[in-house]
Amino acid sequence: MMDRRQFLNHASLLTAAALLPTSGCSMSDQPQFKMGYQLFSVREDMAREPIDTLRKLTLMGYEDFEIYGFDADANKIYGHSPTDFRKVLDDLNITTTSGHFGFHPFLDKPLAELDRYVDQCIDCAKALGMPYITWPWMAPEQRSLETFKRLPEMLNRIGERVSAAGLGFAYHNHDFEFVEYDGQTGYDIILRETDPNLVKLQIDMYWVMHSAKQTPKELIASQPGRFVMWHIKDMHKLSRDYTELGNGSINYVEVLPDPTLSGLEYYYLEQGGNYTHNAMQSAKDSADFFKEQLQRFL
Template sequence: MQNRRDFLKNAGALALGGLALPHLSQAAELVGLSAPKPIGIQLFTLFRPMNEDPKGTLEKVAAVGYKEIESAFSTRGGYYGYKPKEFKALVEDLGMTWRAHHAGGAPFRRPSPPPGAAPAGASTPGPAAPAGAPAAGANAPAGTNQQRPMNMPPMLNLRDNYQQLVDEAAEAGLSYLVCASTPVATLDEINNSIEVFQKTGEAAKKAGIGFAYHNHATEFDPVESAGGKTPYELILSQTDKDLVKMELDLAWATKAGKDPVELFKQQQGRFPLWHVKDIRQDLKTITEVGTGVVDFKRIFAAADIAGMKYFFVEQDMAPQPIENITTSYQNLRKVVV
Protein backbone atom coordinates (compact mmCIF):
# COMPACT_ATOMS: atom_id res chain seq x y z
CA MET A 1 0.00 0.00 0.00
CA GLN A 2 1.33 3.38 -1.00
CA ASN A 3 0.22 6.70 0.39
CA ARG A 4 -0.15 9.96 -1.47
CA ARG A 5 3.31 11.16 -0.52
CA ASP A 6 4.85 7.95 -1.91
CA PHE A 7 3.12 8.64 -5.21
CA LEU A 8 4.40 12.22 -5.26
CA LYS A 9 7.95 11.03 -4.72
CA ASN A 10 7.81 8.11 -7.15
CA ALA A 11 6.19 10.22 -9.79
CA GLY A 12 8.79 12.88 -9.49
CA ALA A 13 7.06 15.78 -9.55
CA LEU A 14 -24.27 0.42 -0.48
CA ALA A 15 -24.00 -0.19 2.73
CA LEU A 16 -27.28 -1.04 4.41
CA GLY A 17 -26.41 0.71 7.64
CA GLY A 18 -26.41 4.07 5.91
CA LEU A 19 -29.89 3.71 4.45
CA ALA A 20 -31.61 4.21 7.79
CA LEU A 21 -29.68 7.34 8.73
CA PRO A 22 -32.06 9.90 7.18
CA HIS A 23 -34.90 8.41 9.23
CA LEU A 24 -32.79 8.39 12.38
CA SER A 25 -31.83 12.01 11.82
CA GLN A 26 -35.46 13.07 11.34
CA ALA A 27 -36.49 11.19 14.46
CA ALA A 28 -33.73 12.87 16.46
CA GLU A 29 -34.96 16.29 15.37
CA LEU A 30 -38.52 15.44 16.40
CA VAL A 31 -37.47 14.65 19.95
CA GLY A 32 -35.20 17.66 20.20
CA LEU A 33 -31.86 15.90 19.75
CA SER A 34 -29.13 17.29 17.53
CA ALA A 35 -28.50 15.51 14.24
CA PRO A 36 -25.35 13.37 13.96
CA LYS A 37 -22.21 15.21 12.83
CA PRO A 38 -21.72 14.89 9.06
CA ILE A 39 -18.91 12.50 8.20
CA GLY A 40 -16.67 13.38 5.28
CA ILE A 41 -14.40 11.36 3.03
CA GLN A 42 -11.17 12.13 1.17
CA LEU A 43 -11.65 10.74 -2.32
CA PHE A 44 -8.03 9.57 -2.57
CA THR A 45 -9.40 6.62 -0.61
CA LEU A 46 -11.29 5.64 -3.78
CA PHE A 47 -8.59 6.65 -6.25
CA ARG A 48 -9.15 4.01 -8.92
CA PRO A 49 -12.97 3.82 -8.82
CA MET A 50 -13.20 7.64 -8.89
CA ASN A 51 -11.08 7.70 -12.02
CA GLU A 52 -13.00 4.86 -13.64
CA ASP A 53 -16.55 5.98 -12.79
CA PRO A 54 -16.80 9.23 -10.79
CA LYS A 55 -20.58 9.50 -10.77
CA GLY A 56 -21.24 5.86 -9.98
CA THR A 57 -18.64 5.86 -7.22
CA LEU A 58 -20.06 9.01 -5.63
CA GLU A 59 -23.50 7.41 -5.66
CA LYS A 60 -22.11 4.52 -3.62
CA VAL A 61 -20.33 6.93 -1.26
CA ALA A 62 -23.57 8.80 -0.65
CA ALA A 63 -25.46 5.53 -0.08
CA VAL A 64 -23.05 4.61 2.73
CA GLY A 65 -23.99 7.85 4.47
CA TYR A 66 -21.08 10.22 3.82
CA LYS A 67 -22.09 13.87 3.63
CA GLU A 68 -18.84 15.82 3.08
CA ILE A 69 -16.34 15.46 0.23
CA GLU A 70 -12.67 16.35 -0.06
CA SER A 71 -11.35 15.84 -3.58
CA ALA A 72 -7.88 14.92 -4.79
CA PHE A 73 -5.91 14.44 -8.00
CA SER A 74 -7.63 12.69 -10.90
CA THR A 75 -6.14 11.05 -13.97
CA ARG A 76 -9.16 12.44 -15.84
CA GLY A 77 -7.89 15.96 -15.37
CA GLY A 78 -9.69 18.81 -13.71
CA TYR A 79 -11.94 17.52 -10.96
CA TYR A 80 -12.48 13.90 -11.98
CA GLY A 81 -13.06 15.12 -15.52
CA TYR A 82 -15.46 17.88 -14.48
CA LYS A 83 -15.11 21.62 -14.21
CA PRO A 84 -15.44 23.07 -10.70
CA LYS A 85 -19.10 24.03 -10.92
CA GLU A 86 -19.99 20.77 -12.67
CA PHE A 87 -18.40 18.64 -9.97
CA LYS A 88 -20.04 20.76 -7.27
CA ALA A 89 -23.45 20.16 -8.89
CA LEU A 90 -22.82 16.41 -9.13
CA VAL A 91 -21.90 16.18 -5.45
CA GLU A 92 -24.83 18.31 -4.32
CA ASP A 93 -27.32 16.36 -6.45
CA LEU A 94 -26.35 13.33 -4.36
CA GLY A 95 -27.06 15.14 -1.09
CA MET A 96 -23.42 15.82 -0.20
CA THR A 97 -21.27 18.94 0.13
CA TRP A 98 -17.89 19.48 -1.52
CA ARG A 99 -15.80 21.10 1.22
CA ALA A 100 -12.13 20.97 0.22
CA HIS A 101 -9.65 20.05 -2.48
CA HIS A 102 -6.09 18.71 -2.29
CA ALA A 103 -3.31 20.06 -4.50
CA GLY A 104 0.43 19.43 -4.50
CA GLY A 105 2.70 22.09 -3.05
CA ALA A 106 5.68 21.71 -5.36
CA PRO A 107 6.83 18.85 -7.59
CA PHE A 108 9.08 16.29 -5.94
CA ARG A 109 12.44 15.70 -7.57
CA ARG A 110 12.63 12.52 -9.59
CA PRO A 111 14.46 9.86 -7.57
CA SER A 112 17.88 8.83 -8.86
CA PRO A 113 17.78 5.60 -10.89
CA PRO A 114 19.52 2.55 -9.41
CA PRO A 115 22.93 1.51 -10.83
CA GLY A 116 22.56 -0.03 -14.26
CA ALA A 117 19.15 1.55 -14.92
CA ALA A 118 18.40 3.25 -18.20
CA PRO A 119 19.72 6.83 -18.27
CA ALA A 120 17.44 9.83 -18.21
CA GLY A 121 15.80 10.32 -21.58
CA ALA A 122 15.99 6.64 -22.47
CA SER A 123 12.91 4.84 -23.72
CA THR A 124 10.41 4.25 -20.91
CA PRO A 125 6.97 2.60 -20.78
CA GLY A 126 5.30 6.02 -20.70
CA PRO A 127 5.29 9.39 -18.94
CA ALA A 128 5.69 9.52 -15.20
CA ALA A 129 2.43 9.60 -13.33
CA PRO A 130 1.81 12.90 -11.56
CA ALA A 131 0.84 13.55 -7.97
CA GLY A 132 -1.63 11.11 -6.54
CA ALA A 133 -1.51 8.73 -9.50
CA PRO A 134 -0.40 5.12 -9.37
CA ALA A 135 2.88 4.37 -11.09
CA ALA A 136 2.82 2.69 -14.47
CA GLY A 137 2.05 -0.98 -14.08
CA ALA A 138 0.25 -0.47 -10.78
CA ASN A 139 -2.73 -2.40 -12.10
CA ALA A 140 -0.69 -5.28 -13.48
CA PRO A 141 -1.43 -8.75 -12.07
CA ALA A 142 0.78 -9.81 -9.19
CA GLY A 143 3.95 -11.57 -10.28
CA THR A 144 4.15 -9.94 -13.70
CA ASN A 145 6.43 -7.23 -15.03
CA GLN A 146 3.72 -5.64 -17.12
CA GLN A 147 4.06 -1.87 -17.41
CA ARG A 148 1.22 0.32 -18.61
CA PRO A 149 1.89 3.74 -20.07
CA MET A 150 -0.28 6.43 -18.57
CA ASN A 151 -1.27 9.51 -20.51
CA MET A 152 -1.56 11.96 -17.66
CA PRO A 153 -3.17 15.39 -17.73
CA PRO A 154 -1.10 18.43 -16.74
CA MET A 155 -0.60 18.63 -12.99
CA LEU A 156 -1.19 21.94 -11.26
CA ASN A 157 0.77 22.74 -8.12
CA LEU A 158 0.69 25.56 -5.62
CA ARG A 159 4.23 26.71 -6.37
CA ASP A 160 3.43 27.46 -10.01
CA ASN A 161 -0.38 27.65 -10.15
CA TYR A 162 -1.58 28.79 -6.74
CA GLN A 163 -3.76 31.58 -8.09
CA GLN A 164 -5.54 29.31 -10.58
CA LEU A 165 -6.13 26.69 -7.89
CA VAL A 166 -7.47 29.32 -5.49
CA ASP A 167 -9.74 30.74 -8.18
CA GLU A 168 -11.13 27.31 -9.03
CA ALA A 169 -11.69 26.50 -5.36
CA ALA A 170 -13.59 29.77 -4.96
CA GLU A 171 -15.60 29.04 -8.11
CA ALA A 172 -16.59 25.68 -6.62
CA GLY A 173 -17.65 27.33 -3.37
CA LEU A 174 -15.16 25.32 -1.33
CA SER A 175 -14.34 26.11 2.26
CA TYR A 176 -10.67 25.12 1.98
CA LEU A 177 -7.87 24.55 -0.48
CA VAL A 178 -5.34 22.12 1.01
CA CYS A 179 -1.71 21.39 0.22
CA ALA A 180 -1.60 17.60 0.06
CA SER A 181 2.17 17.26 0.30
CA THR A 182 5.35 19.13 -0.58
CA PRO A 183 9.12 18.53 -0.38
CA VAL A 184 10.47 19.26 3.13
CA ALA A 185 13.68 17.22 3.28
CA THR A 186 16.02 20.22 3.52
CA LEU A 187 15.89 23.70 4.99
CA ASP A 188 15.73 25.20 1.49
CA GLU A 189 12.73 23.02 0.64
CA ILE A 190 11.03 23.97 3.91
CA ASN A 191 11.63 27.67 3.35
CA ASN A 192 10.37 27.46 -0.22
CA SER A 193 7.25 25.66 0.99
CA ILE A 194 6.64 28.29 3.67
CA GLU A 195 6.83 31.01 1.00
CA VAL A 196 4.32 29.13 -1.16
CA PHE A 197 1.99 28.62 1.81
CA GLN A 198 2.05 32.31 2.71
CA LYS A 199 1.27 33.39 -0.85
CA THR A 200 -1.47 30.81 -1.22
CA GLY A 201 -2.95 31.72 2.16
CA GLU A 202 -3.08 35.39 1.22
CA ALA A 203 -4.72 34.63 -2.12
CA ALA A 204 -7.19 32.26 -0.50
CA LYS A 205 -8.19 34.85 2.09
CA LYS A 206 -8.87 37.41 -0.66
CA ALA A 207 -11.04 34.81 -2.39
CA GLY A 208 -12.99 34.12 0.78
CA ILE A 209 -11.72 30.60 1.41
CA GLY A 210 -9.27 29.00 3.83
CA PHE A 211 -5.93 27.35 3.17
CA ALA A 212 -4.43 24.43 5.09
CA TYR A 213 -1.47 22.07 4.99
CA HIS A 214 -1.85 18.28 5.28
CA ASN A 215 0.94 16.35 6.97
CA HIS A 216 2.51 12.95 6.61
CA ALA A 217 4.86 11.41 9.17
CA THR A 218 8.02 12.87 7.63
CA GLU A 219 7.12 16.42 8.71
CA PHE A 220 7.93 15.35 12.26
CA ASP A 221 11.45 14.14 11.40
CA PRO A 222 14.31 16.46 12.44
CA VAL A 223 16.11 18.04 9.47
CA GLU A 224 19.87 18.36 9.84
CA SER A 225 20.16 21.48 7.67
CA ALA A 226 17.44 23.08 9.80
CA GLY A 227 19.46 22.65 12.97
CA GLY A 228 17.53 19.56 13.99
CA LYS A 229 14.17 21.29 13.90
CA THR A 230 11.26 19.54 12.22
CA PRO A 231 9.42 20.80 9.13
CA TYR A 232 6.18 20.81 11.12
CA GLU A 233 7.41 23.13 13.85
CA LEU A 234 9.01 25.47 11.29
CA ILE A 235 5.84 25.65 9.21
CA LEU A 236 3.77 26.38 12.29
CA SER A 237 6.13 29.01 13.65
CA GLN A 238 6.98 30.79 10.40
CA THR A 239 3.58 31.09 8.75
CA ASP A 240 0.71 33.38 9.68
CA LYS A 241 -1.71 31.37 11.82
CA ASP A 242 -4.62 33.24 10.27
CA LEU A 243 -3.53 32.40 6.71
CA VAL A 244 -2.07 28.91 7.04
CA LYS A 245 -4.14 26.36 8.93
CA MET A 246 -3.40 22.67 9.37
CA GLU A 247 -5.20 19.54 8.29
CA LEU A 248 -3.92 17.02 10.80
CA ASP A 249 -3.66 13.46 9.55
CA LEU A 250 -4.31 11.50 12.74
CA ALA A 251 -2.65 8.26 11.60
CA TRP A 252 0.54 9.85 10.29
CA ALA A 253 0.87 11.93 13.46
CA THR A 254 0.42 8.76 15.49
CA LYS A 255 3.04 6.95 13.37
CA ALA A 256 5.46 9.81 14.10
CA GLY A 257 4.91 9.37 17.83
CA LYS A 258 2.92 12.57 18.22
CA ASP A 259 -0.19 12.98 20.34
CA PRO A 260 -2.82 14.85 18.28
CA VAL A 261 -4.42 16.30 21.41
CA GLU A 262 -1.11 17.78 22.53
CA LEU A 263 -0.61 19.27 19.07
CA PHE A 264 -4.04 20.89 19.36
CA LYS A 265 -3.14 22.36 22.74
CA GLN A 266 0.11 23.83 21.40
CA GLN A 267 -1.64 25.59 18.49
CA GLN A 268 -5.23 25.99 19.64
CA GLY A 269 -7.73 26.65 16.90
CA ARG A 270 -5.30 25.99 14.06
CA PHE A 271 -6.61 22.57 13.03
CA PRO A 272 -9.96 23.13 11.27
CA LEU A 273 -9.55 20.00 9.15
CA TRP A 274 -8.68 16.43 10.12
CA HIS A 275 -7.95 13.27 8.21
CA VAL A 276 -9.60 10.55 10.22
CA LYS A 277 -7.28 7.70 9.41
CA ASP A 278 -6.33 4.61 11.40
CA ILE A 279 -3.11 2.62 11.52
CA ARG A 280 -2.36 -0.83 12.87
CA GLN A 281 -0.11 -1.70 15.79
CA ASP A 282 2.87 -2.05 13.42
CA LEU A 283 2.56 1.69 12.67
CA LYS A 284 2.96 0.85 9.00
CA THR A 285 -0.36 -0.48 7.77
CA ILE A 286 -3.23 1.96 7.18
CA THR A 287 -6.53 0.33 7.99
CA GLU A 288 -10.23 1.04 8.43
CA VAL A 289 -11.21 3.54 11.11
CA GLY A 290 -11.76 1.74 14.39
CA THR A 291 -9.58 -1.27 13.54
CA GLY A 292 -6.22 0.24 14.48
CA VAL A 293 -4.56 2.05 17.38
CA VAL A 294 -5.71 5.66 16.97
CA ASP A 295 -7.84 6.77 19.95
CA PHE A 296 -10.57 8.61 18.04
CA LYS A 297 -12.87 9.07 21.02
CA ARG A 298 -10.22 10.98 22.96
CA ILE A 299 -9.22 13.02 19.91
CA PHE A 300 -12.78 14.00 19.03
CA ALA A 301 -13.30 15.10 22.63
CA ALA A 302 -10.65 17.77 21.89
CA ALA A 303 -12.36 19.04 18.73
CA ASP A 304 -13.08 22.47 20.23
CA ILE A 305 -9.45 22.94 21.25
CA ALA A 306 -8.37 22.05 17.72
CA GLY A 307 -10.92 24.34 16.12
CA MET A 308 -12.09 21.43 13.99
CA LYS A 309 -14.75 22.25 11.40
CA TYR A 310 -14.63 19.34 8.97
CA PHE A 311 -13.15 15.85 9.03
CA PHE A 312 -12.60 13.32 6.29
CA VAL A 313 -12.12 9.58 6.47
CA GLU A 314 -9.09 8.50 4.49
CA GLN A 315 -7.59 5.09 3.80
CA ASP A 316 -4.97 5.61 1.15
CA MET A 317 -6.11 3.74 -1.95
CA ALA A 318 -8.27 1.33 0.05
CA PRO A 319 -7.97 -2.23 -1.31
CA GLN A 320 -11.75 -2.88 -1.16
CA PRO A 321 -12.95 0.70 -1.37
CA ILE A 322 -16.69 0.53 -0.72
CA GLU A 323 -16.41 -2.23 1.86
CA ASN A 324 -13.57 -0.40 3.59
CA ILE A 325 -15.29 3.00 3.72
CA THR A 326 -18.47 1.33 5.00
CA THR A 327 -16.60 -0.20 7.92
CA SER A 328 -14.93 3.14 8.67
CA TYR A 329 -18.24 4.98 8.52
CA GLN A 330 -20.04 2.57 10.81
CA ASN A 331 -17.23 2.58 13.37
CA LEU A 332 -16.82 6.34 13.27
CA ARG A 333 -20.55 6.91 13.68
CA LYS A 334 -20.20 5.41 17.16
CA VAL A 335 -17.76 8.19 18.06
CA VAL A 336 -19.28 11.28 16.45
CA VAL A 337 -22.89 10.96 17.59
Protein backbone atom coordinates in the same frame (compact mmCIF):
# COMPACT_ATOMS: atom_id res chain seq x y z
CA MET B 1 -42.65 26.12 47.72
CA MET B 2 -40.82 22.92 46.76
CA ASP B 3 -41.80 19.78 48.73
CA ARG B 4 -39.22 17.22 49.87
CA ARG B 5 -39.72 14.86 46.91
CA GLN B 6 -39.40 17.71 44.38
CA PHE B 7 -36.29 18.93 46.19
CA LEU B 8 -34.64 15.48 46.06
CA ASN B 9 -35.49 15.06 42.37
CA HIS B 10 -34.10 18.49 41.61
CA ALA B 11 -30.92 17.78 43.59
CA SER B 12 -30.44 14.47 41.74
CA LEU B 13 -30.67 16.21 38.38
CA LEU B 14 -28.13 18.81 39.45
CA THR B 15 -25.75 16.10 40.67
CA ALA B 16 -26.08 14.16 37.41
CA ALA B 17 -25.46 17.32 35.40
CA ALA B 18 -22.34 18.04 37.41
CA LEU B 19 -20.96 14.63 36.50
CA LEU B 20 -21.25 15.27 32.76
CA PRO B 21 -18.12 16.42 30.94
CA THR B 22 -17.78 20.20 30.76
CA SER B 23 -14.97 20.25 28.20
CA GLY B 24 -13.51 18.05 25.52
CA CYS B 25 -15.51 16.19 22.90
CA SER B 26 -19.22 16.77 22.45
CA MET B 27 -21.61 14.04 23.56
CA SER B 28 -24.72 15.43 21.86
CA ASP B 29 -27.02 13.04 20.01
CA GLN B 30 -26.96 15.27 16.94
CA PRO B 31 -23.52 15.51 15.29
CA GLN B 32 -22.29 19.03 14.68
CA PHE B 33 -20.41 18.10 11.51
CA LYS B 34 -21.17 16.23 8.32
CA MET B 35 -19.39 12.89 8.01
CA GLY B 36 -16.69 13.49 5.40
CA TYR B 37 -14.50 11.27 3.23
CA GLN B 38 -11.23 11.93 1.39
CA LEU B 39 -11.83 10.69 -2.15
CA PHE B 40 -8.22 9.58 -2.63
CA SER B 41 -9.31 6.57 -0.57
CA VAL B 42 -11.45 5.39 -3.51
CA ARG B 43 -9.32 6.83 -6.29
CA GLU B 44 -9.65 3.90 -8.72
CA ASP B 45 -13.43 3.87 -8.35
CA MET B 46 -13.55 7.65 -8.85
CA ALA B 47 -11.43 7.29 -11.99
CA ARG B 48 -13.82 4.69 -13.43
CA GLU B 49 -17.27 5.84 -12.31
CA PRO B 50 -17.15 9.06 -10.29
CA ILE B 51 -20.89 9.73 -10.13
CA ASP B 52 -21.82 6.14 -9.25
CA THR B 53 -19.03 6.03 -6.66
CA LEU B 54 -20.29 9.21 -5.00
CA ARG B 55 -23.82 7.88 -5.00
CA LYS B 56 -22.70 4.69 -3.25
CA LEU B 57 -20.73 6.68 -0.68
CA THR B 58 -23.77 8.79 0.15
CA LEU B 59 -25.72 5.58 0.87
CA MET B 60 -23.02 4.73 3.43
CA GLY B 61 -23.75 8.01 5.22
CA TYR B 62 -21.05 10.28 3.82
CA GLU B 63 -22.31 13.80 3.14
CA ASP B 64 -19.14 15.80 2.53
CA PHE B 65 -15.97 15.11 0.56
CA GLU B 66 -12.42 16.26 0.06
CA ILE B 67 -11.31 16.11 -3.56
CA TYR B 68 -7.91 15.46 -5.12
CA GLY B 69 -6.59 15.27 -8.66
CA PHE B 70 -7.53 18.64 -10.13
CA ASP B 71 -6.22 18.84 -13.72
CA ALA B 72 -5.36 22.53 -14.06
CA ASP B 73 -4.33 22.25 -17.72
CA ALA B 74 -7.71 20.87 -18.73
CA ASN B 75 -9.66 22.57 -15.92
CA LYS B 76 -11.20 19.21 -15.02
CA ILE B 77 -11.98 17.35 -11.82
CA TYR B 78 -12.82 13.66 -12.23
CA GLY B 79 -13.35 14.26 -15.94
CA HIS B 80 -15.82 17.11 -15.43
CA SER B 81 -15.48 20.86 -15.46
CA PRO B 82 -15.77 22.28 -11.94
CA THR B 83 -19.14 23.81 -12.86
CA ASP B 84 -20.50 20.48 -14.11
CA PHE B 85 -19.08 18.61 -11.12
CA ARG B 86 -20.84 21.09 -8.83
CA LYS B 87 -24.12 20.06 -10.50
CA VAL B 88 -23.32 16.44 -9.70
CA LEU B 89 -22.77 17.35 -6.05
CA ASP B 90 -25.98 19.37 -5.90
CA ASP B 91 -28.00 16.56 -7.51
CA LEU B 92 -26.72 14.14 -4.85
CA ASN B 93 -27.25 16.72 -2.07
CA ILE B 94 -23.61 16.49 -0.97
CA THR B 95 -20.76 18.97 -0.62
CA THR B 96 -17.03 19.22 -1.06
CA THR B 97 -15.32 21.45 1.49
CA SER B 98 -11.61 20.99 0.76
CA GLY B 99 -9.35 19.97 -2.07
CA HIS B 100 -5.83 18.57 -2.15
CA PHE B 101 -4.01 20.45 -4.90
CA GLY B 102 -0.62 19.80 -6.47
CA PHE B 103 1.47 22.67 -5.14
CA HIS B 104 4.78 20.88 -4.55
CA PRO B 105 6.09 21.08 -8.16
CA PHE B 106 6.06 24.88 -7.82
CA LEU B 107 8.74 24.77 -5.14
CA ASP B 108 11.18 24.83 -8.06
CA LYS B 109 9.31 27.12 -10.46
CA PRO B 110 9.03 30.91 -10.84
CA LEU B 111 6.62 32.67 -8.50
CA ALA B 112 4.55 33.88 -11.43
CA GLU B 113 3.77 30.25 -12.32
CA LEU B 114 2.80 29.53 -8.74
CA ASP B 115 0.48 32.54 -8.64
CA ARG B 116 -1.18 31.45 -11.87
CA TYR B 117 -1.75 27.94 -10.52
CA VAL B 118 -3.14 29.29 -7.24
CA ASP B 119 -5.62 31.38 -9.21
CA GLN B 120 -6.73 28.26 -11.11
CA CYS B 121 -7.23 26.46 -7.79
CA ILE B 122 -9.25 29.39 -6.48
CA ASP B 123 -11.49 29.37 -9.56
CA CYS B 124 -12.04 25.61 -9.14
CA ALA B 125 -12.82 25.95 -5.44
CA LYS B 126 -15.29 28.76 -6.00
CA ALA B 127 -17.08 26.84 -8.74
CA LEU B 128 -17.44 23.87 -6.38
CA GLY B 129 -18.52 26.01 -3.43
CA MET B 130 -15.47 24.71 -1.58
CA PRO B 131 -14.20 26.88 1.31
CA TYR B 132 -10.67 25.40 1.68
CA ILE B 133 -7.68 24.81 -0.56
CA THR B 134 -5.11 22.45 0.96
CA TRP B 135 -1.40 21.75 0.38
CA PRO B 136 -1.17 17.95 0.76
CA TRP B 137 2.27 16.64 -0.17
CA MET B 138 5.94 17.02 -0.99
CA ALA B 139 7.95 14.67 -3.19
CA PRO B 140 10.58 12.53 -1.41
CA GLU B 141 13.47 14.41 -2.99
CA GLN B 142 12.07 17.71 -1.67
CA ARG B 143 11.96 16.66 1.99
CA SER B 144 14.96 18.43 3.43
CA LEU B 145 15.81 21.09 5.97
CA GLU B 146 16.54 23.51 3.14
CA THR B 147 13.02 23.02 1.75
CA PHE B 148 11.43 23.55 5.15
CA LYS B 149 13.41 26.76 5.60
CA ARG B 150 11.97 28.28 2.44
CA LEU B 151 8.53 26.64 2.59
CA PRO B 152 6.88 29.07 5.07
CA GLU B 153 7.34 32.05 2.74
CA MET B 154 5.67 30.12 -0.04
CA LEU B 155 2.82 28.96 2.20
CA ASN B 156 2.22 32.51 3.39
CA ARG B 157 2.20 33.73 -0.20
CA ILE B 158 -0.41 31.15 -1.20
CA GLY B 159 -2.43 31.82 1.93
CA GLU B 160 -2.47 35.55 1.27
CA ARG B 161 -3.71 35.05 -2.28
CA VAL B 162 -6.34 32.50 -1.24
CA SER B 163 -7.49 34.65 1.67
CA ALA B 164 -7.86 37.68 -0.58
CA ALA B 165 -10.23 35.58 -2.69
CA GLY B 166 -12.40 34.88 0.35
CA LEU B 167 -11.27 31.27 0.86
CA GLY B 168 -9.13 29.44 3.41
CA PHE B 169 -5.76 27.75 2.91
CA ALA B 170 -4.41 24.84 4.96
CA TYR B 171 -1.34 22.60 5.20
CA HIS B 172 -1.74 18.82 5.56
CA ASN B 173 0.93 16.78 7.35
CA HIS B 174 2.36 13.34 6.66
CA ASP B 175 5.23 11.70 8.55
CA PHE B 176 8.19 13.49 6.95
CA GLU B 177 7.36 16.78 8.68
CA PHE B 178 8.30 15.14 12.00
CA VAL B 179 11.88 14.21 11.04
CA GLU B 180 14.29 16.11 13.29
CA TYR B 181 17.01 18.45 12.03
CA ASP B 182 19.31 19.65 14.83
CA GLY B 183 16.57 19.43 17.44
CA GLN B 184 13.70 20.82 15.37
CA THR B 185 11.31 19.33 12.86
CA GLY B 186 9.96 20.63 9.60
CA TYR B 187 6.58 20.93 11.29
CA ASP B 188 8.12 23.11 14.01
CA ILE B 189 9.35 25.46 11.29
CA ILE B 190 5.96 25.55 9.57
CA LEU B 191 4.14 26.28 12.82
CA ARG B 192 6.60 28.95 13.87
CA GLU B 193 7.13 30.80 10.61
CA THR B 194 3.75 30.78 8.89
CA ASP B 195 1.03 33.34 9.62
CA PRO B 196 -1.80 31.60 11.53
CA ASN B 197 -4.30 33.91 9.87
CA LEU B 198 -3.17 32.84 6.39
CA VAL B 199 -2.10 29.22 6.85
CA LYS B 200 -4.46 26.92 8.73
CA LEU B 201 -3.69 23.27 9.49
CA GLN B 202 -5.22 19.97 8.49
CA ILE B 203 -4.05 17.36 10.99
CA ASP B 204 -3.66 13.79 9.78
CA MET B 205 -4.01 11.93 13.06
CA TYR B 206 -2.70 8.64 11.66
CA TRP B 207 0.63 10.23 10.73
CA VAL B 208 0.87 12.07 14.03
CA MET B 209 0.33 8.82 15.93
CA HIS B 210 2.72 7.03 13.55
CA SER B 211 5.66 9.42 13.62
CA ALA B 212 5.34 12.46 15.88
CA LYS B 213 6.54 12.73 19.47
CA GLN B 214 3.36 14.62 20.35
CA THR B 215 -0.22 13.38 20.41
CA PRO B 216 -2.93 15.08 18.35
CA LYS B 217 -4.26 16.65 21.56
CA GLU B 218 -0.83 18.08 22.41
CA LEU B 219 -0.31 19.48 18.91
CA ILE B 220 -3.70 21.13 18.90
CA ALA B 221 -3.16 22.57 22.38
CA SER B 222 0.01 24.22 21.06
CA GLN B 223 -1.91 25.98 18.25
CA PRO B 224 -5.52 26.33 19.46
CA GLY B 225 -8.06 27.33 16.86
CA ARG B 226 -5.73 26.64 13.94
CA PHE B 227 -6.47 22.97 13.16
CA VAL B 228 -9.61 23.57 11.12
CA MET B 229 -9.67 20.12 9.48
CA TRP B 230 -8.96 16.56 10.60
CA HIS B 231 -8.05 13.36 8.76
CA ILE B 232 -9.12 10.30 10.71
CA LYS B 233 -7.76 6.87 9.75
CA ASP B 234 -6.58 3.81 11.64
CA MET B 235 -3.21 2.05 11.89
CA HIS B 236 -2.84 -1.71 11.38
CA LYS B 237 -1.78 -3.38 14.61
CA LEU B 238 1.14 -5.29 13.07
CA SER B 239 2.24 -3.58 9.85
CA ARG B 240 1.39 -0.02 11.00
CA ASP B 241 -0.03 0.53 7.50
CA TYR B 242 -3.48 2.00 6.91
CA THR B 243 -6.53 -0.03 7.86
CA GLU B 244 -10.25 0.36 8.36
CA LEU B 245 -11.45 2.32 11.39
CA GLY B 246 -11.90 -0.04 14.30
CA ASN B 247 -9.55 -2.60 12.77
CA GLY B 248 -6.34 -1.00 14.01
CA SER B 249 -4.39 0.22 17.01
CA ILE B 250 -5.58 3.84 17.40
CA ASN B 251 -8.16 4.26 20.15
CA TYR B 252 -9.95 7.30 18.81
CA VAL B 253 -12.20 7.54 21.87
CA GLU B 254 -9.00 8.57 23.67
CA VAL B 255 -7.22 10.27 20.78
CA LEU B 256 -9.87 12.63 19.38
CA PRO B 257 -9.10 16.20 20.51
CA ASP B 258 -11.59 18.81 21.61
CA PRO B 259 -13.16 20.07 18.36
CA THR B 260 -13.78 23.52 19.84
CA LEU B 261 -10.18 23.96 21.00
CA SER B 262 -9.05 22.72 17.61
CA GLY B 263 -11.19 25.19 15.68
CA LEU B 264 -12.59 22.20 13.78
CA GLU B 265 -14.74 22.97 10.77
CA TYR B 266 -14.54 19.75 8.72
CA TYR B 267 -13.23 16.21 9.13
CA TYR B 268 -12.68 13.41 6.65
CA LEU B 269 -12.31 9.68 7.20
CA GLU B 270 -9.60 8.24 4.99
CA GLN B 271 -7.84 5.02 4.05
CA GLY B 272 -5.14 5.37 1.42
CA GLY B 273 -4.65 1.65 0.84
CA ASN B 274 -4.20 -1.76 2.49
CA TYR B 275 -7.90 -2.56 2.10
CA THR B 276 -9.11 -5.77 3.74
CA HIS B 277 -11.41 -6.48 0.78
CA ASN B 278 -11.64 -3.49 -1.56
CA ALA B 279 -11.71 0.30 -1.31
CA MET B 280 -15.49 0.68 -1.30
CA GLN B 281 -16.03 -2.01 1.32
CA SER B 282 -13.39 -0.34 3.47
CA ALA B 283 -15.23 2.97 3.11
CA LYS B 284 -18.42 1.30 4.33
CA ASP B 285 -16.71 -0.53 7.21
CA SER B 286 -15.10 2.70 8.42
CA ALA B 287 -18.37 4.59 8.10
CA ASP B 288 -20.25 1.96 10.09
CA PHE B 289 -17.66 1.95 12.88
CA PHE B 290 -17.45 5.74 12.98
CA LYS B 291 -21.22 6.19 13.21
CA GLU B 292 -21.52 3.60 15.95
CA GLN B 293 -18.49 4.45 18.06
CA LEU B 294 -17.16 7.93 17.34
CA GLN B 295 -19.62 10.26 15.67
CA ARG B 296 -21.28 11.16 18.97
CA PHE B 297 -18.04 12.87 20.04
CA LEU B 298 -18.45 15.36 17.20
